[in-house]
Amino acid sequence: xxxxxxxxxxxxALVVLVMSLLVFVGVNVVGDPVEMLVxxxxxxxxxxRVVQSFGxxxxxxxxxxLFLLNAFKGNLGLSFVYGEPALKLIVQRIPxxxxxxxxxxxxxxxxxxxxxxxxxxxxxxxVSKTIMAGSILGFSLPTFWVGxxxxxxxxxxxxxxxxxxxxxxxxxxxxxxxxxxWDGLAxxxxxxxxxxxxxxxLVIRLSRAGTRETVLQDYIxxxxxxxxxxxxxxxxxxxxxxxxxxxxxxxxxxxxxxxFSVVTETVFAWPGMGKLIIDSIHSLDRPxxxxxxxxxxxxxxxxxxxxDILYSILDPRVRLRxxxx
Amino acid sequence: MAGTGPTLRVExxxxxxxxxxxxxxxxxxxxFAVDRGQTLGLVGESGCGKTVTGFSVLGLVDxxxxxxxxxxxxxxxxxLTAGEExxxxxxxxRIAMIxxxxxxxxxxxxxxxxxxxxxxxxxQDVDRDTARQMARDAMGKxxxxxxxxxxxxxxxxxxxxxxxxxxxxxxFINKPDLIIADEPTTALDxxxxxxILFEAQKLCRETGTALIWITxxxxxxxxxxNHICVMYAGRIVEEGRxxxxxxxxxxxxxxxxxxxxxxxxxxxxxxxQIPGMTPSPLxxxxxxxxxxxxxxxxxxxxxxxxLREAVPGRRIRCFHPHTQGTP
Numbered sequence: 001x002x003x004x005x006x007x008x009x010x011x012x013a014l015v016v017l018v019m020s021l022l023v024f025v026g027v028n029v030v031g032d033p034v035e036m037l038v039x040x041x042x043x044x045x046x047x048x049r050v051v052q053s054f055g056x057x058x059x060x061x062x063x064x065x066l067f068l069l070n071a072f073k074g075n076l077g078l079s080f081v082y083g084e085p086a087l088k089l090i091v092q093r094i095p096x097x098x099x100x101x102x103x104x105x106x107x108x109x110x111x112x113x114x115x116x117x118x119x120x121x122x123x124x125x126x127v128s129k130t131i132m133a134g135s136i137l138g139f140s141l142p143t144f145w146v147g148x149x150x151x152x153x154x155x156x157x158x159x160x161x162x163x164x165x166x167x168x169x170x171x172x173x174x175x176x177x178x179x180x181x182w183d184g185l186a187x188x189x190x191x192x193x194x195x196x197x198x199x200x201x202l203v204i205r206l207s208r209a210g211t212r213e214t215v216l217q218d219y220i221x222x223x224x225x226x227x228x229x230x231x232x233x234x235x236x237x238x239x240x241x242x243x244x245x246x247x248x249x250x251x252x253x254x255x256x257x258x259x260f261s262v263v264t265e266t267v268f269a270w271p272g273m274g275k276l277i278i279d280s281i282h283s284l285d286r287p288x289x290x291x292x293x294x295x296x297x298x299x300x301x302x303x304x305x306x307x308d309i310l311y312s313i314l315d316p317r318v319r320l321r322x323x324x325x
Numbered sequence: 326m327a328g329t330g331p332t333l334r335v336e337x338x339x340x341x342x343x344x345x346x347x348x349x350x351x352x353x354x355x356x357f358a359v360d361r362g363q364t365l366g367l368v369g370e371s372g373c374g375k376t377v378t379g380f381s382v383l384g385l386v387d388x389x390x391x392x393x394x395x396x397x398x399x400x401x402x403x404x405l406t407a408g409e410e411x412x413x414x415x416x417x418x419r420i421a422m423i424x425x426x427x428x429x430x431x432x433x434x435x436x437x438x439x440x441x442x443x444x445x446x447x448x449q450d451v452d453r454d455t456a457r458q459m460a461r462d463a464m465g466k467x468x469x470x471x472x473x474x475x476x477x478x479x480x481x482x483x484x485x486x487x488x489x490x491x492x493x494x495x496x497f498i499n500k501p502d503l504i505i506a507d508e509p510t511t512a513l514d515x516x517x518x519x520x521i522l523f524e525a526q527k528l529c530r531e532t533g534t535a536l537i538w539i540t541x542x543x544x545x546x547x548x549x550x551n552h553i554c555v556m557y558a559g560r561i562v563e564e565g566r567x568x569x570x571x572x573x574x575x576x577x578x579x580x581x582x583x584x585x586x587x588x589x590x591x592x593x594x595x596x597x598q599i600p601g602m603t604p605s606p607l608x609x610x611x612x613x614x615x616x617x618x619x620x621x622x623x624x625x626x627x628x629x630x631x632l633r634e635a636v637p638g639r640r641i642r643c644f645h646p647h648t649q650g651t652p
Contacts, residue, residue: 232443
């Protein structure tokens with residue numbers, strides 16, 4: 001197991017390094033930040049001074065080397081716009097986005113798996129057909145439109161839920177969280193559901209497909225022939241088998257939840273990373289964009305690692321293959 | 326438990342599958358009985374309804390299949406009128422089943438221990454440690470070395486033969502009155518087959534368990550059963566004491582089956598085979614289902630033959646049995 005983890009860690013480090021190069025070069029190809037950095041009336045000498053102070057006059061490989069060196073020290077550069085460390089700007093916004101993504105993930109699991117398993121066990125019932133039709137809607141309706149409709153119905157027409165912001169937050173271990181107050185929960189509910197809608201549909205479809213395949217297996221019939229209760233057949237024998245693909249997809253999609261919460265955060269004015277990155281792209285704030293992308297890469301790499309480890313816990317056969325390898 | 330009569334008596338069982346293409350009469354008017362300590366061989370080609378018969382007894386026929394008629398008397402209690410909860414309490418407890426493919430019957434993601442212990446806990450009011458002890462004993466009884474270690478293993482760490490031993494251990498763990506073994510040796514090597522047969526036989530003898538051994542392999546039943554039923558297209562075509570049937574098969578189908586076993590022939594001699602193929606269960610010919618392949622068939626066979634006692638102790642379903650002449 002530890003050999004496996006170490007090997008995966010090394011692979012992960014390589015992925016991060018390659019991604020940093022791609023991101024850095026990619027961002028440098030787009031636009032010229034100098035125009036935005038200096039006063040439009042500044043003279044050549046002034047511009048040259050600013051370019052030099054940000055190190056933009058040096059060759060790209062030197063800039064990249066310097067960036068890497070600083071990155072190892074935890075410094076991803078200063079924001080052109082705010083004049084603050086880019087990393088700090090993003091880290092400040094992480095809790096809000098993370099809270100939203102986790103809430104959405106939780107909804108996807110708590111709603112998606114039971115609904116999917118039910119639809120798989122009783123494929124011909126009306127309820128199952130309704131669930132499956134609903135999941136198609138969840139897949140195909142665009143997130144921003146559903147978000148706006150939700151605001152229309154629940155905030156404007158019914159007035160049940162607030163439409164924007166995080167609401168009252170509570171500080172836990174230096175992090176502001178919304179879910180511990182009623183007001184915060186009310187603010188969290190709609191954006192989280194909006195973000196989760198697609199994932200719920202995905203998990204429903206996966207769970208249903210897995211269930212339909214697994215109930216036909218001999219070991220399910222054998223379990224029933226042993227006379228154990230139906231609840232145990234479903235909750236232990238069936239569920240543990242269908243969880244393998246579900247965990248993979250949920251894990252990978254969690255990275256997506258964080259990275260692409262941009263739309264939901266914009267619709268509901270949720271003060272997270274997604275909103276920051278949109279603003280930074282508009283103003284060509286290179287260090288913030290690079291730092292954001294690096295953090296997202298890290299998040300994906302870490303999630304993949306965790307999924308691999310969870311995998312081997314769920315499926316003993318993966319463990320055996322690893323020992324042999 | 327103090328029932329009179331045999332452990333299991335099946336009378337006029339009909340299990341039909343209501344598919345979109347029509348009704349498949351997988352089991353059509355099947356009757357047999359098996360008593361304590363006895364072994365019944367249920368023989369036939371694949372698709373003849375042997376397995377569905379087994380599942381019918383356990384109440385595990387999946388839709389679109391349904392038992393439409395008959396009685397299944399287990400220790401005198403009719404299982405077809407029993408509720409689902411009553412059936413659950415009998416399954417794995419009083420009636421156990423062993424499946425055909427040991428690679429598929431154990432859940433790949435659960436430890437052997439979990440799968441054995443849950444079988445005990447579902448039926449007996451004992452604590453986990455006692456259940457574990459019973460699992461260990463059961464593993465020992467089917468000849469699995471170092472059961473303590475093996476209990477913690479997962480199915481994929483076992484060979485096919487070992488897995489089937491585990492399945493047998495699970496079947497025997499609650500000391501059932503009846504075990505239905507559905508071709509348990511088909512998927513195994515010949516050397517392992519012998520061992521598994523021996524283990525199953527030994528356990529049945531020790532515990533007095535009645536055994537229904539479903540197979541297509543006449544050589545397997547020959548060494549095992551007291552009584553055999555030969556099935557064809559959902560029906561029993563010949564039934565009798567094992568030695569009688571093997572020595573002198575009366576039904577043309579049984580005769581064909583026995584003739585197609587190579588061991589009875591001298592080497593080099595051409596094997597006899599039954600011509601044609603099993604008819605599609607959706608489209609059985611009217612009258613005797615075997616008539617299209619039968620060398621003795623004539624216009625009489627267009628009527629449906631009833632199961633009758635052709636010679637004492639032997640019931641067959643045929644108008645032209647081999648009752649006269651040489652065996």
